[in-house]
Amino acid sequence: MAESRAPHQIGEYADQVLSVVEHIPPGTVLTYGDVAAAVGRGGPRQVGTVMAQYGGAVPWWRVVRADGRLLPGHERRALENYRAEGTPLRDAGEPGAYPRVDMRRARGDDPAL
DNA sequence: GTGCTGACACAGG
DNA sequence: ACCTGTGCCAGCA
Numbered sequence: 067m068a069e070s071r072a073p074h075q076i077g078e079y080a081d082q083v084l085s086v087v088e089h090i091p092p093g094t095v096l097t098y099g100d101v102a103a104a105v106g107r108g109g110p111r112q113v114g115t116v117m118a119q120y121g122g123a124v125p126w127w128r129v130v131r132a133d134g135r136l137l138p139g140h141e142r143r144a145l146e147n148y149r150a151e152g153t154p155l156r157d158a159g160e161p162g163a164y165p166r167v168d169m170r171r172a173r174g175d176d177p178a179l
Numbered sequence: 180g181t182g183c184t185g186a187c188a189c190a191g192g
Numbered sequence: 193a194c195c196t197g198t199g200c201c202a203g204c205a
Contacts, residue, residue, distance in 0.1 A: 079202095098187050102201095109201050110187040118186050126186080137186055163193090 092151040094174040134166035
């Protein structure tokens, strides 16, 4: 019963998702689907929803779309981190067009997958 | 109960 | 490279 009503306790699902993201080693990235698979529950959309709310507490830039696209509006922020971590990128060479993560090389080697 | 929305994935054009 | 539609799962009006 009476569990002290913690003001909005983070659901266990969100907790697991954040945990996985925290464990992504620098220089590598995972897709939303990968994280969902690692957690073993929900889908990429659920992961996205969780990240939208608590992403600020974890290295959100290490989670990208399956095509290696960066978050709309945060490309700049992500690039800064990738440059500092040495994350392999695919340069488009076109000005104005932001580069994308080279999934073939940057994808995390998480054994959960 | 129905429908829309969302930091997604994938196939087609 | 871009856009569109469909499938998926959960939350919310």
